[in-house]
Amino acid sequence: MATGANGQVGHELLRALTDISRDPDPHPYPSPGGRGVQCISPLPPGEGGAKRRVRGRPCEIIPAARNGTLENGTACERIDLADLDGLPRALDRIAPDLIVNAAAYTAVDRAEDETALALRINGDAVDVLGAWAKQHDARVVHYSTDYVFDGSATQPYREHDATHPVSAYGRSKLAGEIALRDSGARHLIFRTAWVYAARGHNFLRTMLRLGAERDELRVVDDQTGAPTPARLIAEVTALAIAQWTDDAAPLRDGVYHLVAAGQTSWCGFARAIFEHAQRAGLIERAPAVQAIRTSDYPTKAVRPAYSVLDTTKLRDAFGVALPDWQVGLDGVIAELANTRFMNREK
Template sequence: MRILLLGANGQLGRTFLDQGGLAARGELVAASRDGALMHGGPGEIADLSTPESLPALLDRVRPDVIVNAAAYTAVDRAEQEEALATRVNGEAVGVLGRWAAAHGALVIHYSTDYVFDGRQSQPYAVDAPTGPLGAYGRSKLAGEQALHDSGADHLTFRTAWVYAAHGHNFLRTMLRLGAERGELRVVADQHGAPTDTMLIVEASLAALDRWLQADAAQRRALAGTHHLVASGATTWHGFASAIVEQATALGLLARAPRVVAIGSAEFPTPAVRPAWSLLDNAEFQRHFAFPLPDWRQGLRKTMQELITSTN
């Protein structure tokens, strides 16, 4: 089995390479925008901002499984670059799907809580009505729809509040600012479940294994969209408070800054964030027989990874 990993240098792609599970399941081909890999060595070039370039890559590699960890993720900048975001997150995903449909390949793709408007007060079911508030959400929803319409076998995993020990994310920002400032002012009226990339990778591999073992009828039941997020709930303020508490206890911060709760109105951004980003993950756990633990467990694991990487 040949597996093509797109977005190998991104937050999720790097975790896939670190974890090693894809390479253990087949011949792994890693691709980045420029063909260089942060892990060293050459990779394939896969620039999703030019969707028309992708069929040549796919024809050359001829993957059995396409893991699309590449995305345009600059939520605020997308308000000014919606056409670019839509090419990467929407049109390119349709190209992947159409190639996969023609060649019998499986596409594993990642989407987001931003496809919802965030106005309800219970976790969103997979089939809940979508209603993106901004350009990023619209571009990701376009990708979901293009992949579905392509007719390809696919597993689309919506996730949310993603972070890792590497890359640009909320955890690393809080650690940096916590070391510089005595006070952190963090939004407390947006709700979600912080989800670490290791959980996403391990759950994705479990889903891939389940798919590979399934017969045609079982695959029809598994195909489609699922919610892959950690369990539990918090706010950005709650997440920041947990980060500061653990980082101080572990010596990653010399002293604990005060974490002050503020409203979203006090921290305006070009893109409106969903106030409610909780996704119901019970269906994922049932379909793939894989537990999705509380978000605090992932935070503890990621903090330990940070300690290991700094020693």
């Protein structure tokens, strides 16, 4: 079961998990521009590469959303993480073997005023998922965030580095991590950061919208991270699940960092968005992007100044190497350009 099916990651998960379930041994590394796991490269033998191990039977992918309806109007299971009383009953009825929880409270600034709601969805509900999974011998895959760190580091964060969230959102996500870990359920937790996609509400789409309206944009240049496409997150998740579900012992259970390689600032990301979009013919002109400091753009919630995550553990455990963030950007821009072309042809 995949919760949050209408979200950026959830939407991509349905496709990625379906691909894995239909083909028990697909080739996950097509050439650039191909279909399948587009943004993952296999590690060479001797450098952490491992043969994929996949369950030899197809499985049913059960999408779940808060309102019980997918964006295309198709009915799906209704899972509202804010409904802590109804959540166990829904799980009893669906009886999943694996829960991939892509649902979350993600309004970072609003969480400062809705602390209890953020904690209920990101923390307490994950506790319920873990407890149910432990009781019914199910497994849980869950997503967390760079916001569990305070951003004071000067080198990429590793999974075992001390957490110190500086926002209500970050504290709620850390609570979910702790709850799932302490539940005793078999689990994977993927921390990710700077997530974007060709759909939904995200930085890339906001920049393209504002760039069409203005000649100049002012963007923060003193926060550093790795822009990560939702599709990459989903496809790495599917690949990891295909291996992990064959593990009898919990040797690979735990927390992993899942982000694109490299790093940039929000300002650098914005400039790259317009450069790549113009090159792809998605936009005719690019606005000027002026660098500003975080102090010039105050927000209610404190953001980590440094959000780069070390992905070595993920590479070693599951035999994947993640692409540079600009490779993922090319893919999302190409998707947007293709969608616009198809819409014009209709």
